[in-house]
Amino acid sequence: MGNINIIKLAEELNLSKSTVSRAFRGGSDINPQTREKILARAKELNFLPNHHASNLRNQKSKTIAVIVPEIANNFFSKAINGIEKIAKDKSYHVLIYLTDDDFQKEVSFVTSLSNGRVDGIIMSVSGEDQDHSYLQVLKRKKIPLVFFDRTYEDIETARVTTNDYQSSFEATEHLVKSGCKKVAYLVVNKNLSIGKTRMQGYIDALKKNNIPFDDHLIIDCSNELDKNKIILRNVFETLKPDGVFASVERLAIASYYVCHEMNISIPDEVKVIGFSSLEISPLLNPSLSTITQPAYKMGERAAELLFEILEKHEEEKEFITRNIVLDSELIQRQSSSLEPVAIS
Amino acid sequence: MGNINIIKLAEELNLSKSTVSRAFRGGSDINPQTREKILARAKELNFLPNHHASNLRNQKSKTIAVIVPEIANNFFSKAINGIEKIAKDKSYHVLIYLTDDDFQKEVSFVTSLSNGRVDGIIMSVSGEDQDHSYLQVLKRKKIPLVFFDRTYEDIETARVTTNDYQSSFEATEHLVKSGCKKVAYLVVNKNLSIGKTRMQGYIDALKKNNIPFDDHLIIDCSNELDKNKIILRNVFETLKPDGVFASVERLAIASYYVCHEMNISIPDEVKVIGFSSLEISPLLNPSLSTITQPAYKMGERAAELLFEILEKHEEEKEFITRNIVLDSELIQRQSSSLEPVAIS
């Protein structure tokens, strides 16, 4: 295919390819007039310097990767929104990879990215309690990594998280103060650090309020709604908790489905609160009390942090391992209300 | 930076770089043993052939771009999920670009992609009623384009849509049959083809049911919740519709907020139905009747179609302009129910 390139453009204009190349870089070492002429002709021909050739030459890609467990999820899609916003401002491109919570996919994505395809990576980990040494490649290849939300604690790198312990503590205490004596803690993956941290907040809040911790009330759930319904039906039948603390959004939703189905009244019979980025929590029946993470902002901060490292990096600085912690918001609504519910 | 490459690896193993290169391609013209040796050493060194160099040489990038108006939106995030799934299966990479419904950004993204960065593009358009000729570049550069959901009708290219006319017709008729005599049609951008198509279904359904069409009931809204609330408050106060057909999810949500706020009972005083990919529509107060598009599947089909073209394309075939139309599902729930509502 007789595709155009910098050389043909140069020939056509009776210039050398270096001059044409200069026209596209910001450089000052070119006559503004020739520059205009070149750019004008290039625009006519819809010519832009080839991406791969520039990247090969420059040893950088102007591209970052975002690796997340899932995307059809309010938290992650908002976070990606924030990341893309910052990247767009910096004229960077954003690659998306979904691990589907599968550690093997995570490893294979990271590995495949370790040879020049991206300048940096932002990741929320899949979370299996595995060997994380595969991430060392990135350090060796000088590809900066920023964790957000879900992190591996044994990896030394930059991260953006929320104060999960504190939020969980407060949410649990809120349930207790609303009269709950038997609060179930719903978690998807106990081994994931985020699950542990949130659980610790729950445990400590119970302790502080003199409620004995009962192991059976830690409910290990799944990512699939159907399975969770089965699990939760069983929980409501046998354990009869009067409070539910969902450590992730989908478990709050599953609780709602099961309560509706079993005719268990929220909040009269059981109070519910959950981590959630759902914008329409106020419109649920009943409106859902939430701990809401600043998802969009977390994405922005993660991206900003990555670019900061990327810029330092050129001057051969050490990687930054800063840990940015943002605040979540605890929003009390009807689902955890002490009052009998006036149905709106 | 003394980064490793195919040449150093070759030297180290006392081989030529061509042999090493061959080890990485599937090719049969290499001794299986040397091949193993090379791959083994490469793995030790975490070496993978440089992406940009291969791409430059091969004139392809194994990457596709997805351009959408937004991502923090159930429909688009699910569609992207479907696209990424197919891309992952094909070992392709996925770049994400968000236009924020801004035509200029759309143009600038497409333009910046027209020089080798991607092998193909999947797009849901921002929709301004503008000059779409900027897309011609893609044809000239042989970069296939697949539209999904939101399309430009004047552009000849492959597309994946749903039967919006039919769904809107049915939804409107459903409202009428539930007793509505004054149905408002809520739309974000009247000029966007998708808005027009859906509106035509609405208009024709009214006609068929002998309800005079009233221009004032076409409500032009925005993408911002606050603005929509103001618009809708006014609508409910002055026009007092007894039915609302929201052509996009966010307008159904805004209607809910305003009705809650104004103490207008859904569905007793006004019935609501809307296009929506919200999974928890059944949990809203009241549960929301929806026209639900197969978002994930649309993403999958769009990606499959793109790859089909990509594969043909190598054999120098013409671009495919097939139009795949999938069915949406009309799900009746309480918000459009004829019966007085038993609050669950």
Next chain:
DNA sequence: TTGTAGGCGTTATCAT
């Protein structure tokens, strides 16, 4: 201010 030339890392063709 412009031109020349070498190399970024890979692959494919052509030899051996």
Next chain:
DNA sequence: ATGATAACGCCTACAA
């Protein structure tokens, strides 16, 4: 089965 070599398209010393 392996090796030498010439692109792929761009950028940047260095020279003029």
